[in-house]
Every structure is written in structure tokens, then in C-alpha cells.
Amino acid sequence: MKLRYGFKTEANDYAREFRAELGVKPHAPLCPWRLAEHLEIPVVPLSKFQNEIPGAVNYFTTQDTKSFSAVTVFDNTRRMIVHNDSHNFLRQASNLSHELSHAILMHPPTAPFNEYGFRNFNQEYEEEANWLGPALLISEEAALHIVETEMTIEEAMQCYQATKEVIKMRINVTGARRRIAARHKAK
Numbered sequence: 001m002k003l004r005y006g007f008k009t010e011a012n013d014y015a016r017e018f019r020a021e022l023g024v025k026p027h028a029p030l031c032p033w034r035l036a037e038h039l040e041i042p043v044v045p046l047s048k049f050q051n052e053i054p055g056a057v058n059y060f061t062t063q064d065t066k067s068f069s070a071v072t073v074f075d076n077t078r079r080m081i082v083h084n085d086s087h088n089f090l091r092q093a094s095n096l097s098h099e100l101s102h103a104i105l106m107h108p109p110t111a112p113f114n115e116y117g118f119r120n121f122n123q124e125y126e127e128e129a130n131w132l133g134p135a136l137l138i139s140e141e142a143a144l145h146i147v148e149t150e151m152t153i154e155e156a157m158q159c160y161q162a163t164k165e166v167i168k169m170r171i172n173v174t175g176a177r178r179r180i181a182a183r184h185k186a187k
Helices: 007-021 032-038 054-063 089-104 123-137 140-148 153-160 164-173 176-186
Strands: 043-045 070-075 078-083
Touching: 007 032, 007 123, 007 140, 032 089, 032 123, 070 089, 078 089, 089 123, 123 164, 140 153, 140 164, 140 176, 153 164, 164 176
Parallel strands: 043 078
Antiparallel strands: 070 078
């Protein structure tokens, strides 16, 4: 599915805007937990529900960990994010950034299942969150900084607390290598 015209620029603008609001440089790491706090969106680990729904928690944290990453739960207009804290920390950051993207973009709540009992996904909303989530973690400036300073992917993972996949994706989609090479060539 193709993103609407101008959305990628809008995503980069959000990454800059929230860094500025949090007093973080445009190329610096952005902690999604800190952003959630700033947006006043509670973030609750799935394990917190161990006493209420032990079977479900056990299933999603030990047996089928790939089936549940995170979800936004609504109470009227208030949001809360429940995330699978059995995932590694970098994956949790991606999961949280994805859910925060839905909030930032003001995606309305949808029923979790359709009339046939299948997961109910709004493809447009998911594509937007799939783009904005990584942009929040690795801003355009961060991707350029990673390439300019010749950070290894492992160093960037450590610095930005983002997965290898997110870092590579953002370096590629921003054209960071080509842009930095052009800067060096122009000097």
C-alpha cells in the first residue's frame, strides 16, 4: 500500500518536533517510554496482568511470543498501551514506537476483530505507523549522523536502542549513505 502524498515528510517532521519538545537534539536518540510519558499515555507491560489472566500472559510471553507485540487500549478518548515485555528491549522500543505512532496520528479505535473473528487491521493506519515508528527512533538526522560518524550497526543499535532492521531501514530510506557521500565529494 502506498502512503499518502507528503506523509514521509510529515513523519520526519514529527521526529524533529518531539525531539525539540523533549529537549533532545535532532540527531540524538529518542526514548519511546519518555515520549509516552510526555504524551501522557500509560505504558503497561503484559506481565502486569499475570494475576488477572495468567493463561493469556503465559501463552504470549512463553509459548507464542510472536503473536502479540503491543496494543492500544481505549477508555473513551484515553489511551493505554499494553506491550509484550517478554520481547527483547530493542523490540519493545519498536513495538512502543509503533503504538505511539497511532496516537500521534490520532488514529481512531477500531474493533480488534471483524465479524468473522479475524484480526481487524486498518491497512492505511498500520502502514503509517510502520513508517512513523522507525522515524521516531531513527530520525532523518540520526540516520545521517550514523553514516557521517561511521558508526557500525552494532554501535548504532547501542546508541539509539533500536533494532538492526530499523536502523538499516532508516539509513536506506533517508538515502543517508548517498547524501553523506555527496557532502564529502562537494568538499
